[in-house]
Amino acid sequence: MNIKSIFIKINGTVQGVGFRPFVFRLATSFKITGKVWNTEQGVSILAQGTDEILTSFVEQLKTSGPPLSSIKEITVESDISDYNYSDFSIVKSTGGGKPQVDITRDTAPCSHCISELNNPADRRYHHPFINCTDCGPRFTIIKSLPYDRKETTMAEFALCKECSEEFTDPSNRRFHAQPVCCNKCGPVLSLHDVDGKQIDSGNTVAEAIKLLADNAIIAIKGLGGFHLACRADSDKALNLLRSRKGREEKPFALMVKDSFIAEKYTIISDKEKKLLESCERPVVILQKRDAVENILSPLIAPGINTLGIMLPSTPLHYLLLDTDKYDILVMTSANYTSEPLCSENEDAMIRLHTIADAYLVHNRRIHIRIDDSIVRVIDNSPVIIRRARGYAPSPVPADTSVEGIIGLGGIMKSTVAVGRGESCYVSHYLGDASSIPVLNNYEQVLRHTMDILGVKPRVYAHDLHPGALTANLADKGVPVIKVQHHHAHAVACMGENHLKGKTICVVYDGLGMGTDGTIWGGEILLADRKSFERIGYCKPVPMPGGDAATLFPGRMALGALFNDYRQYSDTVCGWMDESERRAVISILESGIPLPYTSSMGRLFDACAAILDINRKQTYEGQPAIELESIVSKKEFASYDIQVDFDISGRGIINGPKILFYVLMDLINNIDPALIAARFHNTIVANTVSIVTQLAEKYDINSVCLCGGCFQNKVLFENCVSELKKKELHLYSHHLLSSGDECISYGQVLIAKENINVSCYTG
Ligand code: ZN
Ligand code: ZN
Ligand code: FE
Numbered sequence: 001m002n003i004k005s006i007f008i009k010i011n012g013t014v015q016g017v018g019f020r021p022f023v024f025r026l027a028t029s030f031k032i033t034g035k036v037w038n039t040e041q042g043v044s045i046l047a048q049g050t051d052e053i054l055t056s057f058v059e060q061l062k063t064s065g066p067p068l069s070s071i072k073e074i075t076v077e078s079d080i081s082d083y084n085y086s087d088f089s090i091v092k093s094t095g096g097g098k099p100q101v102d103i104t105r106d107t108a109p110c111s112h113c114i115s116e117l118n119n120p121a122d123r124r125y126h127h128p129f130i131n132c133t134d135c136g137p138r139f140t141i142i143k144s145l146p147y148d149r150k151e152t153t154m155a156e157f158a159l160c161k162e163c164s165e166e167f168t169d170p171s172n173r174r175f176h177a178q179p180v181c182c183n184k185c186g187p188v189l190s191l192h193d194v195d196g197k198q199i200d201s202g203n204t205v206a207e208a209i210k211l212l213a214d215n216a217i218i219a220i221k222g223l224g225g226f227h228l229a230c231r232a233d234s235d236k237a238l239n240l241l242r243s244r245k246g247r248e249e250k251p252f253a254l255m256v257k258d259s260f261i262a263e264k265y266t267i268i269s270d271k272e273k274k275l276l277e278s279c280e281r282p283v284v285i286l287q288k289r290d291a292v293e294n295i296l297s298p299l300i301a302p303g304i305n306t307l308g309i310m311l312p313s314t315p316l317h318y319l320l321l322d323t324d325k326y327d328i329l330v331m332t333s334a335n336y337t338s339e340p341l342c343s344e345n346e347d348a349m350i351r352l353h354t355i356a357d358a359y360l361v362h363n364r365r366i367h368i369r370i371d372d373s374i375v376r377v378i379d380n381s382p383v384i385i386r387r388a389r390g391y392a393p394s395p396v397p398a399d400t401s402v403e404g405i406i407g408l409g410g411i412m413k414s415t416v417a418v419g420r421g422e423s424c425y426v427s428h429y430l431g432d433a434s435s436i437p438v439l440n441n442y443e444q445v446l447r448h449t450m451d452i453l454g455v456k457p458r459v460y461a462h463d464l465h466p467g468a469l470t471a472n473l474a475d476k477g478v479p480v481i482k483v484q485h486h487h488a489h490a491v492a493c494m495g496e497n498h499l500k501g502k503t504i505c506v507v508y509d510g511l512g513m514g515t516d517g518t519i520w521g522g523e524i525l526l527a528d529r530k531s532f533e534r535i536g537y538c539k540p541v542p543m544p545g546g547d548a549a550t551l552f553p554g555r556m557a558l559g560a561l562f563n564d565y566r567q568y569s570d571t572v573c574g575w576m577d578e579s580e581r582r583a584v585i586s587i588l589e590s591g592i593p594l595p596y597t598s599s600m601g602r603l604f605d606a607c608a609a610i611l612d613i614n615r616k617q618t619y620e621g622q623p624a625i626e627l628e629s630i631v632s633k634k635e636f637a638s639y640d641i642q643v644d645f646d647i648s649g650r651g652i653i654n655g656p657k658i659l660f661y662v663l664m665d666l667i668n669n670i671d672p673a674l675i676a677a678r679f680h681n682t683i684v685a686n687t688v689s690i691v692t693q694l695a696e697k698y699d700i701n702s703v704c705l706c707g708g709c710f711q712n713k714v715l716f717e718n719c720v721s722e723l724k725k726k727e728l729h730l731y732s733h734h735l736l737s738s739g740d741e742c743i744s745y746g747q748v749l750i751a752k753e754n755i756n757v758s759c760y761t762g
Contacts, residue, residue: 005034005079006054008061011042012072013394015147016104018133019043020090021175022066028170030057033085038093038146040454048085067134068107068279090176093146103139103393103425103452104147106223106370107279108313110135112173117315118322123162128205128316129186129364133177135279139393140224140368141179145452149178153365160185187364189316194357196349205319208360213325217241219334219356223314224370224389225343226334228355229255231326238299241330244355250619251301253283253308253372255331257321262309265292265328271377280390281313282373300330303614303622305629308374313389316360333371340431340441343369368448369441370428378713379720384737385711387415392428393449395420396735396745398752399498404458405751406446407744408470409433410485411463412510412620416446416470417744419752420453424495426736426745433470443473459755461747463488465513481751485512486520486707488746490527493706493738495749497731502528504535504691504700508600508715509707510620510740511550519543521599521707524651524690526698530753535698536651536690538603542594544587550602552616553609553623555584557659560606562588564656565663572663575612600683600709603655607679610662611672621708627676628712635677638685649697651690658682677714684718692726704731708739 010019015038023036023045030053034046045061047054058076065071109117113130116122124130131137141152149155159167163182166174174180181187189204201207212218215237217230228245230237232254242248256262259276266286268276275284285306292307301307310331312318321329334352343366349359374386384391402419409415414433417426427445431438450457460474461481474480489512490505507523514520514534524536541560543549549556554573558581561572569585587594601624608614608623613630617623639661644652658679665675695701703723710716710732723730736742 002050003048004051004054005046005048005081005083006058007077007079008045008047008058009041009075010045010061010071010073013068013070013102013104014043015145016138016142016178017068018066018175018177019069021133021170022069023061024088024090024170024175026057026060026064027088032057033088034083035085035089035091037091038148040094040146046079046083048083068104072102090170093148102395103142103145105139105280105391105394106137106389107135108281108311108390109315109318110279113315114318117318124182126205126319127181127183127186128189128314128319128362129179129181130315131177131179131181132174134173136177136179137223140366140370141364142452143367147178152178153367154179154181157181157185157187157364187362189360189362192349192359192361194353196359199358204360205316208358209320209323209325211358212320212329213323216357217244217355219348219352219359220316220320221345221348221361221366222317224366224368226348226352227331228334228352229320229329229331232296232300232328232330233326235297235299238297238330241332241355242299245332248618249302249622251304251306251308252330252332253310254300254328255310255312255317255321256328257318258311261327262286262311265289265296266307266309269377271380271382275375275377275382276309276311278390280373281310282375282390283308283310285374285376285385296328303626303629310372313372316362340369340438368445376711376713378711379717381734383711384733384735385739386429387426387737387741388428393425395423395425396496397498398422398424398495398749399500400752402748402752404456405748405755406450406457406460406474407747407751408460408462408468408473409744409747410488410512410740411465411468411470413740414442414470415741415744416442416449416473417748418446418449418453418455419748420455424745424748425449425453426742429737429741433468439469439473442470446473459751461751463513463743463747464515481754483747483750484515484532485509485743486514486523486525487527487532487750488743489706489738490525490532490704490746491529491749492736492742492746493704493731493733494527494529495745496733496735497704499702499704499731500529501702502526502698502700503702503704503731504695504698505532505704505706506687506691506719507707508709510601511597511599514598519595519597519599521597521601522603522653522655523598524694526694526700529749534650535694536653538598538600538653538655540596540598541602541656542588543597543602544584544594546595550605550617553605553614554580556602557606557609558584559588559594560603560656560659561663565660568660568663571667573609573612575615600707603659603683604709604712606655606659607662607676610659611666611675613672613676621711624709624712627679628714630673630676631680631714632671632673632677635674636681637678638681639678641682641686643686643689651694653683653686653690680714680718683715684722687719688722688726691723691728695726695728701727702729702731706733706738706742710738
């Protein structure tokens with residue numbers, strides 16, 4: 001028998017996912033001898049066997065890895081050294097080089113762990129931290145790579161004899177599961193009253209359930225931070241939560257034990273069920289059942305037709321829902337608006353003092369804070385609304401080396417992105433970067449990501465907007481490139497779809513600084529990764545009072561109609577307070593230079609105000625979300641409004657004219673559900689008209705649909721179905737959110753193409 005040796009190097013997501021135990025079991029089953037170990041580049045294997053066996057071994061390595069692993073690259077070299085291994089073993093990790101492995105994400109308990117959790121005979125019965133190689137915490141507890149227990153926040157928990165045996169037994173499903181623990185040796189729960197005093201009780205979870213059942217608001221430490229939990233069927237609890245948290249109308253996320261219970265409250269498709277049950281455990285946006293407000297508090301998601309529901313993401317959540325006292329809980333991020341999540345016990349007890357009635361905490365530290373992800377099925381595919389726990393920090397492809405290029409993101413709802421090799425590591429959602437505590441969290445995540453990946457910054461990219469605070473995170477002395485916001489949106493969508501050449505990008509968005517000094521947001525760009533040309537836009541309108549026009553959409557409506565339909569200034573938004581109306585009109589008449597915007601988001605806001613669907617925006621996107629909620633599915637008509645082209649041949653969507661038709665319908669007592677549908681249909685018809693004319697003019701048939709407005713299901717699905725009829729190739733986001741969370745990634749790709757340009761202006 002001719003025995004030979006091979007040396008295999010694998011990189012990708014291969015640490016913290018049970019890859020070495022998998023290699024061990026596979027090698028043993030093939031009777032291969034040698035060893036496997038973690039390196040900073042991934043996993044290395046030295047294997048000895050016959051040619052034939054080694055070939056099958058490598059084949060199986062590629063195709064049958066553990067559920068959470070993914071191989072980016074595998075290299076096999078023959079090794080002529082004279083080894084003589086008698087068995088196969090897992091040996092100590094080596095460090096010292098440049099880390100190349102990916103950071104593994106956190107996942108929900110697997111089905112094996114759940115059945116042990118519920119089995120009174122199992123030694124981990126009701127253990128709130130049960131996990132195995134296929135599930136549990138990763139990203140939130142890792143301090144540095146390679147991924148070993150000593151580099152995690154589990155390091156301080158010494159393994160008991162039984163756990164240690166499982167950890168070292170290659171046939172055990174917890175073999176080398178770094179966060180392994182049990183009731184004897186793992187972290188422990190404790191329950192504290194409003195002043196932080198520990199509530200002594202024989203059964204902490206049972207006590208917490210009792211408090212929740214009695215309408216208490218409890219701050220609960222989860223995987224990546226604290227949640228605030230309370231009963232979802234209690235107006236009393238919800239009223240308290242809204243007033244204490246200072247959250248007027250933004251919907252609260254809910255948690256239920258399984259998708260059967262979710263179905264009691266919402267209508268769920270197969271795709272949505274799969275998403276709910278996926279190991280990432282995102283909040284899934286689902287359609288409310290008609291009578292749901294009879295069994296749930298109407299204060300959960302006022303004014304909209306959807307609920308955000310997730311299944312448990314930790315064993316503790318399973319235990320808290322194992323009761324007949326309630327079957328659904330509000331589970332909302334425990335932070336004040338514009339502050340990052342609370343992650344440590346003492347910090348939570350100080351910051352949440354005026355919100356929570358009690359604290360359910362534990363003594364495992366959270367190294368990196370992360371929110372829950374939010375996903376919605378649109379056009380029959382999962383679309384990420386907020387990318388965080390379970391998804392981040394999986395890398396996004398760059399298709400070119402972006403080593404050392406750092407994207408600092410936008411202003412609202414942002415992220416940071418770190419380029420390494422041909423991948424871009426886009427952080428999880430970090431919140432609104434306009435507050436100092438949130439900005440400090442940005443800095444921590446950015447440094448942690450660069451450290452853990454071993455990346456040295458070569459160039460920083462940030463938003464063109466002079467008020468972008470994230471720009472301050474760039475190291476002094478490192479070159480900086482300013483990137484136009486909507487170009488970044490466009491290129492992020494192109495990048496995800498591996499597009500490099502010129503593409504028509506429909507960017508319907510909120511606000512972003514344009515290159516002409518006005519505020520953009522309803523743009524059609526002819527873009528590649530280096531530059532762009534603005535080939536279409538929404539007709540710019542004044543924003544009376546600047547930011548106040550975003551907060552109070554009635555002002556936006558008055559502003560949008562003012563230049564062309566001034567005679568209706570006293571008719572539009574009849575609900576408006578007269579003194580406010582006069583004040584807004586006098587600003588518009590005064591001749592003071594006002595900011596102008598082409599934002600599509602603001603056009604939706606104005607429509608919502610005219611129809612009296614929304615008078616005040618209490619969370620981002622609220623007017624548009626509420627407008628979408630009332631759209632009649634049976635109305636297919638649109639307003640007979642043609643698109644214009646300016647002297648440079650750029651297409652124009654006449655927003656004021658569309659709003660004027662909306663107003664006329666309203667005056668004629670047409671049902672707002674029909675008007676909302678006609679408004680959406682007209683935007684779609686105008687978009688299709690402009691895009692098809694420009695596609696022909698420029699002889700390009702690739703079209704990206706991007707920007708935050710495409711989180712609107714009606715707008716996106718109708719644009720897709722109409723544009724598909726024109727035989728255009730459509731692209732949209734599938735890895736990142738179409739909102740501003742993708743900006744940092746777009747910035748990295750654009751900076752790469754402009755790296756030697758001292759001043760990038762789009
Ligand atoms: Zn498990
Ligand atoms: Zn143990
Ligand atoms: Fe944006």
